[in-house]
Amino acid sequence: xxxxxxxxxxxxxxxxxxxxxxxxxxxxxxxxxxxxxxxxxxxxxxxxxxxxxxxxxxxxxxxxxxxxxxxxxxxxxxxxxxxxxxxxxxxxxxxxxxxxxxxxxxxxxxxxxxxxxxxxxxxxxxxxxxxxxxxxxx
Numbered sequence: 481x482x483x484x485x486x487x488x489x490x491x492x493x494x495x496x497x498x499x500x501x502x503x504x505x506x507x508x509x510x511x512x513x514x515x516x517x518x519x520x521x522x523x524x525x526x527x528x529x530x531x532x533x534x535x536x537x538x539x540x541x542x543x544x545x546x547x548x549x550x551x552x553x554x555x556x557x558x559x560x561x562x563x564x565x566x567x568x569x570x571x572x573x574x575x576x577x578x579x580x581x582x583x584x585x586x587x588x589x590x591x592x593x594x595x596x597x598x599x600x601x602x603x604x605x606x607x608x609x610x611x612x613x614x615x616x617x618x
Contacts, residue, residue, distance in 0.1 A: 482531075482532045483529050483530060483531050483532060483537060483557075483560075483562060483565075484529070484530050484532075485527055485528070485529045485530075485538075485565060485566055485569045486527065486528055486529075486530065487525055487526070487527055487573065488526050488527065488528050489526070490521050490522060490524070490526050493526065493528055493536075494521075496528060496536040496539070497521075497526055497528065497539045498517070499536070500528075500536060500537075500538065500539045500552050500554060501516055501517075501539060501550055501552050502516070503552075503554065504552035504553070504554070505550070505552060508555075509587075509611065510610075511609045511610075511611070512609055515608075515609045516550075520541070520543050520547075520549075521541065523543070523544055524541040524542060524543045524544070525541065525542045525573060525577075526539065526540070526541050527539060527540045527541070527542075527566060527569060527570060527573075529553075529557075529562050529565070529566055531557070537553065537554050537556075537557045537562060538551075538552060538553040538554065538557065538562045538563070538566055539551075539552050540552070540566050540567075540570055542570050542573060542574055542577075542582070546574060546579045546580075546581055546582040546583060547582070547583055547584070547585070548567075548570050548574075548582050548583070548584040549584065549585065551563065551566060551567065551584075553566070563593075564597075567594075567597055568597075570582070571597070571618065581617055581618060582617070582618055583599075583602070583615055583616060583617040583618070584599065584615070584616050585606075585608065585613045585614070585615050586613060586614060586616060587611055587612070587613055588605065588612050588613070588614055591614050591616065594616045594618075595616070597618065598618045599616035599617060599618040600616060600617055600618070601614055601615070601616050602615050602616065602617045603615045
């Protein structure tokens, strides 16, 4: 199974990005829909992963301040390395953009995954939309 990750424009691919994020964050993680979408979507760099059959299967964003977020992979594709490739693409793009560092506010279950990618925890655990999170920086 193959897939490709593309940098996309919010204004052009908002519908596909929104579908994936709603399914993962709103339906699965029960985050409030109004907390999932914000003004940062308008200025962030967005990424979509497409399966070889053309289906959009994952999304993420990189904000101008280096905050990586909204990494969402559809359930059927979670064990296929899509998440790791998406994160590697974002890190590469951040380096190309000249960002000195990037950070992510991840759910606690994902801390070890980010540590393996070179991120280090910074700050205390905090709550966002009822979910415990940790900021990590790379």
